[in-house]
Amino acid sequence: MPAYVWLACGLYLMNGMATVVFGAVMPIALHSLHRSYVFGSDLVFLQFVGYWIGVPLSAWIVRRLGYRTAIWVSSLSTGLAQAGLALWLRPGPYLACSLVSGAGMALMQATVSTSLIEWFPSRRAVIMSRTEAAFGLGCVLSPLGASVCIAHGAWRASFAFVAAAALALALVSAFTPMQATDHPGGPKDAHTDAIHLTGRRDGALVFALFMVCILVYVGVESCVNNFLPAVFVQHFGVSATAASVTVSTFWAAMVVGRMATGWIARVLPYRPYLLLASLGTLATLVAMVVTRSHAVGYVECFLLGIFMSGMYVVTLVFANHAFPTLTGLVTRWVTFFAGLGGATLPYAFGWVMAKTGSQAADVCLALFAALLFAVVAFTGVVTKRKSPSRPGVRAAG
Known part of the structure; x- marks a missing residue:
């Protein structure tokens, strides 16, 4: 595997740690901070407002200064923001650091994902599944570390570990070769029929559907990342230490699923992958609404991670497959709408949880999953109609 892919995996691992670290310690x-879950929603919202800053910043820095500078800036800003969360326990600095951290994470994701999709055109899903698996591993390690920190009365140290990882990667990125190295003999993605768009309106419809898929998916994932421990505390009455493990359970399954995605994509x-994954997500979250045993709840967390594991990367790659000449633009818009979903749905979820309790919040999350399934199914119908199989070629998707 090229050195740059290893660096990309390290960056995604760090981003995974930064994404879930606050959710793991949110109750405590x-x-x-003497604040309610509404303030938690504000923090999540600002983190994803940072995404709207980081995405256009990525395009600007890459165009003028190159990929290396963009990656260095993203790692440095994320590291400094996480260090701020560890040092200052006051609402104002927390809001500011959440915004800066979100901008840094978006800058990294937009930069790295664009480069990988441009440099590895024949095996985008295979390569991206590796970075997404690394992201998932970071989401496993961060809550586990947070659980240990909480148990020792030093929960703010969770942010310090993420800061150290980000600053170390900023240093490593300065010495890593960055170039296209797509070897023709490597594993390839499975064939999916080309999507034939006949006009601007046609293209706008398909593009919009992919963006809505990303928005709703990331919104659901962000709700799980940031509020699942709080749901377990209120719904099952478990301790904050035990609740923080739910995110690790979810992301352990995500890692397993994302490692399998690289093979499944071949x-x-x-x-069909997206349709099956969204249906499984919906079924699991509906089951979670009626569950009363926390042991069963952990099993459902694992199943949820399995079903959701490959949806982001496959949607990203499918969108680029539909618009093969607009790789950089599509990838950055995907990251932008990921930020939009990560800001709006968790904000609504936190408000529902603060006002009505965990039971209504569980129903709200299941409704989000129903919306995700509906959008994915409709997108599948539209793209299938615009993908007539060529004579002699098996219909692949």
């Missing part, structure tokens, strides 16, 4: 952090086309 809000108690220490044999299963994008369209």
